[in-house]
Amino acid sequence: MADSRPHVLLSFAASLDGFLDDASPNRLLLSNAADFDRVDAARAESDAILVGAGTIRADNPRLLVRSAERRAERTSLGLAPSPLRVVLGGSRGIDPAAAVLTEPGAETVVYEGRRSLPDVLGDLAERGVRRLMVEGGSAVLTEFLAADLADEIQVAHAPFLIGDAAAPRAFGLPGPAGFPQSPERRMLLAEYRSLGDVLYARYLVQRNDSDEELLGLTIELSRSCPPVLNAYAVGAIIVAEDGTILSTGYSREPLYGLGDPSKNHAEEVAIAKLDPADPRLRSATIYTSLEPCSPRASRPLSCTDHILAAGIPRVVLAYREPALLAVCDGAERLRAAGVEVVELPALAPAVREVNRKVLARG
Ligand SMILES: NC(=O)c1ccc[n+]([C@@H]2O[C@H](COP(=O)([O-])OP(=O)(O)OC[C@H]3O[C@@H](n4cnc5c(N)ncnc54)[C@H](OP(=O)(O)O)[C@@H]3O)[C@@H](O)[C@H]2O)c1
Ligand SMILES: [Zn+2]
Incomplete structure (x- = not known):
């Protein structure tokens, strides 16, 4: 939670066995309407929404605030109707026809090539981003956690299992150093609530006890x-x-x-x-x-x-x-x-x- 970088919130829906999607090319609906509305509210409270190029390729999301009321509220506060859209484009970049580039309603920044996350966060802070919502996918969520750059996790647990090794996991393997959010450093369960058949949970990452x-x-x-x-x-x-x-x-x-x-x-x-x-x-x-x-x-x-x-x-x-x-x-x-x-x-x-x-x- 240093001042020099935005507060980073990881947000995703996962099956009970921890998958973000199945292995089929079609988009899998893990969550439900009530939970989508919760995500929409969290988007409206953020200054930017970040995803990886893999998510753009798989789901082609628009990454906009859906509710007209929330957009109007943001506008009344002098903000853009939807947060800045941020894509980690990686080595292959994204399709110029991707919805984040063609759908109006928010600005989009694409970071091309391999970028260090602290540099990306520093650049976003300079653009005035104080709360960054990271919406996936698997590689990006894993990278933020492994680098200890996530301050908060919001997860919707879907009431079913995927059980397919070819499907993307919410969190992959972090590398030899492991995840800092280990059994020795438990996260704080800040909230949990049922939204229809989905269990929503919010965790905060604690770094020291000052x-x-x-x-x-x-x-x-x-x-x-x-x-x-x-x-x-x-x-x-x-x-x-x-x-x-x-x-x-x-x-x-x-x-x-x-x-x-x-x-x-x-x-x-x-x-x-x-x-x-x-x-x-x-x-x-x-x-x-x-x-x-x-x-x-x-x-x-x-x-x-x-x-x-x-x-x-x-x-x-x-x-x-x-x-x-x-x-x-x-x-x-x-x-x-x-x-x-x-x-x-x-x-x-x-x-x-x-x-x-x-x-x-x-
Ligand atoms: N259930 C949910 O809530 C949810 C949310 C989002 C996505 N998903 C699912 O997750 C899957 C996609 O996950 P994914 O792991 O394949 O893709 P991803 O994490 O969205 O994106 C990975 C891509 O981002 C690039 N990237 C990662 N870190 C980077 C960095 N530091 N600098 C620059 N580029 C960087 C990589 O670049 P390189 O090409 O250079 O490696 C790679 O192309 C899809 O199935 C999607 O449906 C589910
Ligand atoms: Zn009181």
């Missing part, structure tokens, strides 16, 4: 919140003293036993997932993208109350709640109770970006 890294992950996690206009999207992650991630939560995340999910707060959900008697809480840190609430209108206990009751001694936050939806004194109350509160305002712009529609109403 406060900046963990708070950055927390802000990314907040992008999983179901969007509404009258409440913030917040993420929370509870980390043990030894760096183990104990629990995560995001605003409006459904959690059995907590009541109406539309009222759930991120910190509340993350705390509710743990046993209150867990001794690790007494030396843990809770990372939260927004200042913990206090007071709170929707439920008797605020997130500040929950943090104090859990005995969590340290809070790291990015953004003080603006006096827009409520007046909040969570940070002061926590400090007064002896909790260490660390603010990293350098990450506040990212929180404001995730919440730009809520903030724009104020």
Whole structure:
């Protein structure tokens, strides 16, 4: 998640045995309409969409935002209706009649020949790309992961198997160095949800356990919140003293036993997932993208109350709640109770970006 390159999100649909397609020349439908709509929303949130030449040859995608509403929203923000289309053309390049070159609606950049991914990402950053969605195929997904240049994976699991060695796998073999996303470096499961018969899962890649890294992950996690206009999207992650991630939560995340999910707060959900008697809480840190609430209108206990009751001694936050939806004194109350509160305002712009529609109403 370095500033010098875009945030890289790998997005694909795979069979349960990990294939992106079958071996036939016809395009295989792995996902369904609800999942295509989810992908469309993710496209609309991106600055560019990248695929390899193999995907252009196999599927000839247009790589445009389909929903007219989402295109209009992008236009109203001063963006192009669809993100920049980026193709890794490789040694053979792509057909000049390919849809990404002939279908209007977005600009297209083709990188010809073999290119180093850091150079491509550096060039895209210079073009103003901050979020890059990589939509395949097999060779390109493998290359991004093996180079440790993926920050996030969004996968739709289709409820069937392909079982054909001639079919393309979501991830091929990484080479002798292996994948950095190994059993020793587990990814963070940020979200999972059924969309009809498809299981959608979102994973975030963690690189170290600095406060900046963990708070950055927390802000990314907040992008999983179901969007509404009258409440913030917040993420929370509870980390043990030894760096183990104990629990995560995001605003409006459904959690059995907590009541109406539309009222759930991120910190509340993350705390509710743990046993209150867990001794690790007494030396843990809770990372939260927004200042913990206090007071709170929707439920008797605020997130500040929950943090104090859990005995969590340290809070790291990015953004003080603006006096827009409520007046909040969570940070002061926590400090007064002896909790260490660390603010990293350098990450506040990212929180404001995730919440730009809520903030724009104020
Ligand atoms: N299920 C899904 O979500 C999904 C999504 C996308 C694609 N797919 C499937 O995936 C399959 C295609 O996968 P694939 O592995 O064959 O193709 P691919 O990954 O889309 O593209 C590979 C091509 O990209 C070029 N390339 C890769 N890295 C490059 C780099 N660093 N610089 C320049 N060029 C680079 C390669 O160039 P060289 O020619 O020089 O080697 C190669 O031609 C198709 O079956 C498609 O349907 C499925
Ligand atoms: Zn709260």
